[in-house]
Structure formats: structure tokens, C-alpha cells
Amino acid sequence: MKRLVLLLLALPLAAQIRTVTLPGKGAVVDLRIVLTTGAVKDPPGKSGLAKLTAAMIAGGGTKEMTYRQVVDAFFPLAASLGSQVDQEMTVFSGATHVDNLDAYYKLVRTMLLEPGWREDDFRRLKDQAINSLKVGLRGSNDEELGKEVLYSALYAGTPYGFYAQGAVGALESITIDDVKQYYKRHYTQSNLILGLAGGYPAPFLATMRKDFAALPEKDESPLPKITPANIEHSKAIIVEKKTDPVAFSLGYPIDVKRNDPDYAALLLMQSYFGPHRLSSGRLFQRIREIRGINYGDYAYIEYFPRGSGQFQPDPNIVRRNQIFQIWIRPVEAPTAVFSLRLAVYELNKLVQEGIPAEDFDRTKAFLTKYLDVLTSTKSSELGYAIDSLYYGIPAYGTYIKTAVAKLTREQVNAAIKKHLRPDRLQIVAVSDHAAALKAQILDEAPAPIKYNSPPPAEVLEEDKTVAKWKLGLRDEDIKIVPVAQVFQ
Amino acid sequence: MLGRILFLAWAAGALSTASAQTKTFPYAFTEQDLDNGLRLVTIPTDAPNLVSVYIVVQTGSRNEIEPGKTGFAHLFEHMMFRGTEKYPAKRYGEILQQAGAASNAYTGDDLTVYHTTFSKEDLPDILAMEADRFQNLKFTPEDLKTEAGAVLGEYNKNSSNPASKMNEVLRDTAFDRSTYQHTTMGFIADVRDMGNQYDYGVKFFDHYYRPEYTTIVVTGDIDPKVVKTLVEKSFGPWKRGTYHPDIPAEPTQEGPRENKIDWASPTLPMLNISFHGPAYSDSAKDAAALYLVSRLAFSQTSPLFQKLVVAEQKLDSVGASMPMKVDPYLFSISARLKNPADMEYAKAEILKTVESLKQDLLPADRLAAVKSRERYAFPLQLDNSDSVADAVAEFIALRRTPGTIDKYYEVLASLTPEDLRAAARKYLIESGRTIVTLKGPEAAK
Numbered sequence: 001m002k003r004l005v006l007l008l009l010a011l012p013l014a015a016q017i018r019t020v021t022l023p024g025k026g027a028v029v030d031l032r033i034v035l036t037t038g039a040v041k042d043p044p045g046k047s048g049l050a051k052l053t054a055a056m057i058a059g060g061g062t063k064e065m066t067y068r069q070v071v072d073a074f075f076p077l078a079a080s081l082g083s084q085v086d087q088e089m090t091v092f093s094g095a096t097h098v099d100n101l102d103a104y105y106k107l108v109r110t111m112l113l114e115p116g117w118r119e120d121d122f123r124r125l126k127d128q129a130i131n132s133l134k135v136g137l138r139g140s141n142d143e144e145l146g147k148e149v150l151y152s153a154l155y156a157g158t159p160y161g162f163y164a165q166g167a168v169g170a171l172e173s174i175t176i177d178d179v180k181q182y183y184k185r186h187y188t189q190s191n192l193i194l195g196l197a198g199g200y201p202a203p204f205l206a207t208m209r210k211d212f213a214a215l216p217e218k219d220e221s222p223l224p225k226i227t228p229a230n231i232e233h234s235k236a237i238i239v240e241k242k243t244d245p246v247a248f249s250l251g252y253p254i255d256v257k258r259n260d261p262d263y264a265a266l267l268l269m270q271s272y273f274g275p276h277r278l279s280s281g282r283l284f285q286r287i288r289e290i291r292g293i294n295y296g297d298y299a300y301i302e303y304f305p306r307g308s309g310q311f312q313p314d315p316n317i318v319r320r321n322q323i324f325q326i327w328i329r330p331v332e333a334p335t336a337v338f339s340l341r342l343a344v345y346e347l348n349k350l351v352q353e354g355i356p357a358e359d360f361d362r363t364k365a366f367l368t369k370y371l372d373v374l375t376s377t378k379s380s381e382l383g384y385a386i387d388s389l390y391y392g393i394p395a396y397g398t399y400i401k402t403a404v405a406k407l408t409r410e411q412v413n414a415a416i417k418k419h420l421r422p423d424r425l426q427i428v429a430v431s432d433h434a435a436a437l438k439a440q441i442l443d444e445a446p447a448p449i450k451y452n453s454p455p456p457a458e459v460l461e462e463d464k465t466v467a468k469w470k471l472g473l474r475d476e477d478i479k480i481v482p483v484a485q486v487f488q
Numbered sequence: 489m490l491g492r493i494l495f496l497a498w499a500a501g502a503l504s505t506a507s508a509q510t511k512t513f514p515y516a517f518t519e520q521d522l523d524n525g526l527r528l529v530t531i532p533t534d535a536p537n538l539v540s541v542y543i544v545v546q547t548g549s550r551n552e553i554e555p556g557k558t559g560f561a562h563l564f565e566h567m568m569f570r571g572t573e574k575y576p577a578k579r580y581g582e583i584l585q586q587a588g589a590a591s592n593a594y595t596g597d598d599l600t601v602y603h604t605t606f607s608k609e610d611l612p613d614i615l616a617m618e619a620d621r622f623q624n625l626k627f628t629p630e631d632l633k634t635e636a637g638a639v640l641g642e643y644n645k646n647s648s649n650p651a652s653k654m655n656e657v658l659r660d661t662a663f664d665r666s667t668y669q670h671t672t673m674g675f676i677a678d679v680r681d682m683g684n685q686y687d688y689g690v691k692f693f694d695h696y697y698r699p700e701y702t703t704i705v706v707t708g709d710i711d712p713k714v715v716k717t718l719v720e721k722s723f724g725p726w727k728r729g730t731y732h733p734d735i736p737a738e739p740t741q742e743g744p745r746e747n748k749i750d751w752a753s754p755t756l757p758m759l760n761i762s763f764h765g766p767a768y769s770d771s772a773k774d775a776a777a778l779y780l781v782s783r784l785a786f787s788q789t790s791p792l793f794q795k796l797v798v799a800e801q802k803l804d805s806v807g808a809s810m811p812m813k814v815d816p817y818l819f820s821i822s823a824r825l826k827n828p829a830d831m832e833y834a835k836a837e838i839l840k841t842v843e844s845l846k847q848d849l850l851p852a853d854r855l856a857a858v859k860s861r862e863r864y865a866f867p868l869q870l871d872n873s874d875s876v877a878d879a880v881a882e883f884i885a886l887r888r889t890p891g892t893i894d895k896y897y898e899v900l901a902s903l904t905p906e907d908l909r910a911a912a913r914k915y916l917i918e919s920g921r922t923i924v925t926l927k928g929p930e931a932a933k
Contacts, residue, residue, distance in 0.1 A: 067798060075858070076860035079864075095868055095871075120799070124798060131756060135756045135804075135824075139928075140755065141649065243753065278585075278591070288641070291637075292633070292636070293638075294638065295642040331641065369588020372588070376535065376538055376873070377871040452633040452634070453633030453634050
């Protein structure tokens with residue numbers, strides 16, 4: 001894999017279709033057709049265009065077939081074509097039994113290269129995109145809502161400040177001609193990466209390359225710069241909506257991607273402080289396990305959409321800029337401010353003291369082994385290989401294992417100190433009683449916690465400090481936004 | 489120590505064309521019972537260096553028969569992480585971390601599952617630790633109170649989703665005596681009271697966390713003989729229990745029921761039309777037949793979907809389910825509407841489809857298409873050691889053996905259009921029907 005990636009990087013990019021292959025013996029073939037374009041190329045006022053374009057391809061008809069005929073053709077194969085759109089990448093993915101590869105590929109090829117652009121498909125998919133914002137994100141998932149508002153706030157003024165799945169008004173204004181234009185300009189050979197894994201026959205890749213050479217050669221549009229504004233001191237947004245508990249997300253931009261020298265150190269930090277959906281993290285231990293405040297608490301150094309429903313991140317969500325983020329799952333309203341102070345207190349402790357010596361080697365062992373879990377399906381292995389091609393790094397697992405093996409505790413703690421800032425956080429809360437929550441956040445008086453069952457004495461002692469931990473926000477730092485205005 | 493070997497099957501090694509046509513579950517497996525009643529299922533799969541251990545306890549919210557104690561199976565799933573004398577919670581977490589493990593647990597109506605995927609070299613340590621917590625779990629009233637807080641947090645996390653509320657109200661309306669009346673989370677009043685139920689917690693563990701309720705499924709880069717020796721050593725001393733719950737049967741519903749939910753936040757209106765259906769079976773036709781009805785009459789390729797979602801675009805989505813459960817459960821059709829004014833229209837269209845299923849035969853070519861789909865769909869989801877164990881766990885809850893998978897799919901493959909119509913005539917009847925609707929405030933329009 002490593003050799004393959006290096007070889008492909010050496011090829012001139014223009015008019016070259018890049019490929020990533022993981023041939024195997026299994027009877028399943030996985031396909032990932034990736035375009036290095038996404039919401040970052042949405043024109044002003046047309047947020048959601050990249051998403052709608054991909055939706056029209058994966059969820060609409062072709063020139064020759066109506067959507068119904070497409071669905072009928074997929075049905076006996078137990079296959080489908082999924083699409084995923086983020087800022088920098090659009091991916092079409094699926095899997096088929098090798099028995100059905102020809103029939104499956106014929107459909108996929110036609111969908112991608114000869115889209116039907118029908119008005120009725122467009123109306124349906126546009127409604128779906130709008131409803132998934134109004135009803136899905138705003139209406140029924142406070143955790144994801146908080147996370148996405150956090151990203152929008154931190155990247156305000158840059159293309160990443162617009163949610164990749166769009167905004168209601170912008171989606172309403174998009175026409176089918178906009179979609180066709182987007183497709184024409186950005187679905188090009190220069191943006192294309194063909195990914196293939198499993199038991200496909202040897203000549204199959206050449207067929208794909210030949211077919212996809214039908215796309216225009218180059219994407220002439222410039223790639224906009226992503227430079228988030230500097231945060232001088234902590235601030236907060238409270239999204240007001242009818243909901244019982246309070247959800248929090250907080251973060252700070254870090255200019256560290258997979259190909260940066262501090263990436264492995266920060267990944268190790270994440271593995272110690274708040275590994276996703278795992279109980280070993282420091283945040284999980286202190287907030288949930290010892291105090292029973294909520295269901296879970298985690299930390300991230302890469303964008304991880306849909307994290308509330310998944311155990312591992314999806315590949316092919318690459319970014320040119322990332323944030324450090326803490327996710328506090330919903331807490332009961334009376335405990336909200338204490339929980340927030342506790343998370344910031346823990347972050348401060350992490351920055352001041354670093355990873356304790358007794359946890360360091362174990363965290364290293366964890367990360368080294370856990371990499372196998374991240375790439376345990378052929379499809380995820382293929383996805384990670386494509387991401388490595390994008391970032392210009394060797395195969396992810398080997399790359400991280402090698403880097404982690406060399407890391408010392410001092411290096412990791414220095415990277416933590418360098419990149420994390422507990423005093424410069426953007427905080428987002430989703431709450432029913434925004435004004436009251438704002439007053440509580442501003443109030444510097446202690447916010448004690450009442451337990452059903454008191455934790456050990458050392459925790460109660462620590463609570464005294466946590467309860468009065470200063471968040472340092474002023475009245476003008478806290479903005480209240482009604483949910484109906486979010487992603488509107 | 490090790491009892492008789494119940495079953496030993498060696499199918500074609502990897503997933504292959506031939507196996508897809510003859511066997512739906514493409515892996516060879518071994519199945520063995522210990523003298524204490526514990527069952528071990530081992531399934532080697534192509535997963536370099538990785539092992540998945542799924543410990544399946546055949547106890548779920550279905551077993552919650554005492555009033556005021558709903559949600560206890562799920563609470564217990566949480567309690568199992570509170571530790572033992574030998575491995576306190578912190579030590580337990582450290583060993584998992586050292587193994588690079590992805591570890592979690594879940595509870596359903598019919599099962600509680602503890603699952604861990606990790607590097608194969610750590611298998612002896614992980615099995616020893618798991619055996620210890622299943623035999624020697626130790627928790628105080630304070631631990632139970634703390635964990636009850638986390639469970640309430642989980643309820644809160646789900647509570648912003650109107651679909652969770654639909655599920656709660658549907659079950660509560662459709663069932664009177666069956667324990668499927670409550671969701672796995674439990675009634676909220678019971679969830680809030682859990683912290684005060686220490687004595688019941690101790691009793692629950694004593695009843696159900698016993699070898700005769702438990703099956704260990706190990707998949708991945710394994711040698712079944714080594715796994716057997718390790719399990720024998722660590723789980724062998726576990727004592728068999730004596731408890732058998734008397735789970736009430738649901739009486740026949742005598743007439744149609746309806747319920748309405750007013751949702752406080754903006755949402756699209758939702759509609760659920762359900763009918764009492766059969767329990768899972770790998771020999772009788774009805775459950776499999778209704779499953780195929782759900783796929784043919786309400787999925788993306790169905791005339792109903794094409795009319796209401798694609799052509800008229802009045803619905804945002806529609807689908808149906810016939811979940812596999814130990815006791816009789818519900819055949820459910822759910823829809824999300826774009827406009828509350830269309831509620832009666834959507835209801836009428838869905839009921840018209842239901843009626844037609846009882847009158848007309850579904851076309852043979854569509855039945856062939858759905859059979860082909862099912863034959864490929866099951867093996868396609870088995871793409872790592874974890875997903876193989878996960879798929880098997882669901883069937884363990886039902887029949888305690890992966891052998892039931894091929895039997896079920898054989899029944900499915902044998903079905904005719906007449907079988908589907910007969911099942912519709914028997915189950916999709918007005919007297920067994922429950923309709924639940926949900927609407928948001930005016931602002932939602």
C-alpha cells in the first residue's frame with residue numbers, strides 16, 4: 001500500500017485519474033469513487049449545492065433510467081450507491097457480491113457519468129435535504145446540532161463556516177441548473193480518485209479508468225483559503241429550543257492535520273483524554289463514571305460528523321483545517337453549568353499537567369492496537385488509504401504506529417501545551433432556558449452539584465474547586481440564537 | 489469440564505459463490521456446551537490480528553415482569569462495568585485500553601450483549617477478566633445510584649428525538665400484558681426511581697447472570713481449540729442458576745386502537761400503523777412471509793413508496809418492519825409526512841395497500857427479486873469479525889445457535905405469493921391494529 005501511494009503521488013495530477021486499490025480474495029467488491037471537491041466549492045448563497053449534486057447522482061435517475069428503474073435494478077443485488085459530502089471530498093460508495101459486479105458497476109457508471117437531472121427527482125431530494133436540517137438536525141438531534149453550530153461559529157467568514165449539508169434558505173434558492181454547473185465544473189478527472197477493494201477481476205480497474213476518462217480533464221476553480229479567526233477569549237452561543245436536557249460542544253481551531261508533525265502527539269492526547277465512545281478516557285471517567293452526570297464525554301482533533309450514532313469515524317472526510325473539540329452529552333438542566341465548568345477544569349488540568357506518567361505507555365499501547373480496529377473492514381481500509389493519498393502520507397496505520405513508537409511523554413505534553421487553549425474556547429449549548437443558562441454561566445458564584453449518591457471524598461473536595469471554576473465570559477460574549485435561525 | 493459437543497459444522501471457508509446459493513451464513517462454526525450450561529460458539533474469520541468476543545445474555549427488557557422495574561436489564565448492562573474485587577472498574581478499563589479494544593454493550597427486548605474487539609494476543613487476559621465480572625460483580629447502593637444517573641442521561645440523550653416517543657407510545661398502546669409494552673429504556677418514572685432499587689438489582693443479577701442464559705461468541709483470527717480451553721478455564725466454575733421467569737403472553741387484541749402525540753418542537757408529522765404479528769420462527773412461514781411483505785409492499789421499490797414519496801412527494805419516507813423477536817411482536821408501517829393536512833390521505837393510502845395484500849397475489853418476479861436481495865444482503869453485511877459476531881448475536885437471542893440462520897433463510901426462500909397473502913390475511917387485520925400519529929406545533933408547517 002505504501003509503495004502504491006508514493007508511486008501515484010509521483011504522477012502529474014492534471015488529467016490523471018488517481019487510483020487506490022486493495023485487491024483481495026473475498027467475494028465482495030468495495031467501491032469508493034471519490035472527488036476532491038465538496039461544500040468548499042459551493043458558490044456564495046448556494047450552501048448545500050455540492051450535497052444536492054451528489055444526492056441527484058446517488059438518489060436520482062440517469063439519462064436512460066428513471067429513479068424507480070434504478071432502485072428496481074439495485075434491489076435484487078442487495079446493493080446501493082451511497083453518497084457522502086463534506087467540505088473537501090465527495091464520495092460515492094457501495095459494495096456488491098462479485099457475482100453481480102458487472103450489473104452493479106454498469107448502474108454506478110451510468111449514474112455518475114450520465115445523470116438524468118430530472119425535475120421531480122430534484123424537488124424530492126431538495127425537500128429531503130431541507131427536512132433533514134429542519135427536522136433531523138434542528139428538531140431531533142441536539143448533540144449533532146451543537147457540534148455543527150460550533151463548527152459554523154469557529155469558521156465564520158470562511159467556506160467551512162457554512163454547514164456542508166446546506167442551509168434552508170440557500171437550498172431553497174438552488175436550481176437544477178446550479179447543480180448541472182457544479183457537476184460540470186468540479187466532477188473532473190483531476191478531482192477523481194477511483195478506489196477499489198476485494199475480489200474484483202484484474203482488468204476491472206482499467207475498464208473503470210477508461211470509462212471515467214469521459215469526465216472533463218480539469219477543475220479550473222481556485223481552492224479558497226481556510227483561515228479561522230483568532231479567538232481572544234472564550235465565548236458562547238446558546239441555541240434555544242424546546243428540549244429537557246442541555247447539550248454542550250466546545251472547541252478551538254488547531255492547525256494540525258494528518259500530515260503535520262504534531263498530529264500523532266495530539267492523536268495520543270485524544271486517546272487519553274476522550275477517545276470516542278470508549279470508557280477509558282479521562283473526561284468519561286471524571287464526568288460520567290465517577291459522578292454519573294451523563295451518558296458520555298469525549299474529545300476530538302478531527303471533524304467527526306454523525307458521531308452520536310457511530311463507534312468509528314467514516315473515512316473520506318478530509319479537511320485543510322481542524323479544531324480541537326470536547327463533546328459533553330446531554331446533562332440534566334440543574335447540572336449544566338457544573339458540567340461545563342468540570343470539562344473546562346479537566347482541559348485546563350490536561351494543559352497544565354499533561355498526560356500522567358502512569359497513563360502514558362498504556363495510552364500508546366491502546367492507540368497502536370486500536371488502529372487495526374479503525375481499518376477492520378475492507379471499505380474502511382480503502383477509505384483510509386484514499387485519505388492518506390490526499391494528505392500525502394504513507395498508509396495510515398503504519399504511519400501512526402511508527403510516529404507513536406517514537407513519541408516521548410515530554411513531546412506529547414509540549415504539543416498539548418502548544419495547541420490547546422482552555423481560556424479561548426468557543427462554547428455551544430443547546431437548551432430550553434437560554435436566558436437562565438446565560439445568567440448561570442456569567443454568574444461567578446459557585447455552581448454546586450447535588451448527587452443522588454455522593455461520590456468519594458476526594459471527588460467532593462475537587463467539586464469545591466470545579467463549582468467555582470471561572471469560565472471568564474462577559475455578557476457580550478454570550479449570544480442566544482433561536483433554533484429556527486440556525487442553518488436557516 | 490467440557491460437556492458434549494453439540495454440533496460441528498464446516499462449511500466452505502470464505503464467502504463464495506457456491507455458499508451464497510446454498511448457505512446464507514457463509515462461515516464454519518463450532519458450538520459447545522459446558523456442564524454448567526454455558527454455550528461457546530467459535531467462528532474463525534479473515535481478520536488479521538483481530539478478535540471479537542460477544543457475550544450474549546438471553547435477558548432483555550422482555551424479562552422485566554415486575555411492575556415498577558422496567559429498564560432494569562438495561563441498567564444492569566451499565567452495572568456490569570462497575571467492577572469486581574479483582575478487577576475494579578479502573579483496572580478493567582486499563583486492561584481494555586492496553587488491548588486497544590473497542591468495547592461496549594447494548595440491551596434489547598430479548599438480549600443483553602457485551603462486546604469487545606481487540607488484538608488477538610490479549611484474548612487470555614480479556615476472557616479471564618470477562619469471566620470474573622460475570623461471576624463476581626460487586627456493587628454498592630451508591631454505585632447503583634451513580635449508574636442510574638448515567639442511564640437517565642441516556643434517556644435524555646434520546647428524548648429530543650420524536651421517533652423515540654413514537655416507539656414508546658406505540659408499544660404502550662398496542663400491548664396490555666406483554667413486556668414488549670415498554671421500551672428497553674423503560675418507563676421514565678421507573679428510570680427516575682432506579683437509584684432506589686438496590687435490592688432488586690442484586691436479585692436481578694442473581695436470576696439472570698447465569699451460564700444457562702449466556703452464550704459466548706468468539707470470531708476473528710482465532711484457533712477454536714485455544715478459545716475452548718481458555719473459556720473452560722475461566723467460565724467453568726460459574727454456577728448454574730434456577731430461576732425461570734413467567735413472562736406473560738399478550739391476549740388477542742379485540743379492536744382497533746389509536747393514540748396521538750403532540751410534540752412541542754417543530755417536526756414533520758409522523759404516522760405509524762401496526763398490527764400484532766408472529767414471533768420469530770425458523771420453521772413456520774408466517775414471520776418470514778410478513779418480513780418479505782414489508783420489503784415488497786413498503787420499501788423503495790414498492791408501488792406505495794413510488795406513488796407517495798417519489799411521484800406525489802407527500803411523504804418524506806415510508807417503510808415497514810417485522811422484527812425478529814422471541815415473543816409475538818408488531819408488523820409496523822411508519823411514515824413521515826411533509827404536511828399535517830395529508831395525514832388522513834396517507835393513512836387511507838397505506839390501509840388501501842394493506843387491503844390489497846389480502847386480496848391480490850404479489851407478482852412472482854418481484855418475489856424472486858426480493859429473495860435474491862435477501863440471499864446477498866445477509867452475507868454482504870459480514871465485513872469484519874465484529875459484524876459477524878454482531879449478526880450472530882441477534883440469532884443467539886432467538887434460538888441460541890447460528891444454525892438457525894440458514895434454517896430461517898431456507899424458509900424464506902421457499903415462500904410463494906400465496907404464503908405472503910395468507911400471512912397478510914391472518915395478521916394484517918383491523919381488530920389487531922394500532923395507529924399512532926405525532927404532530928408538532930403550528931410552526932412546523
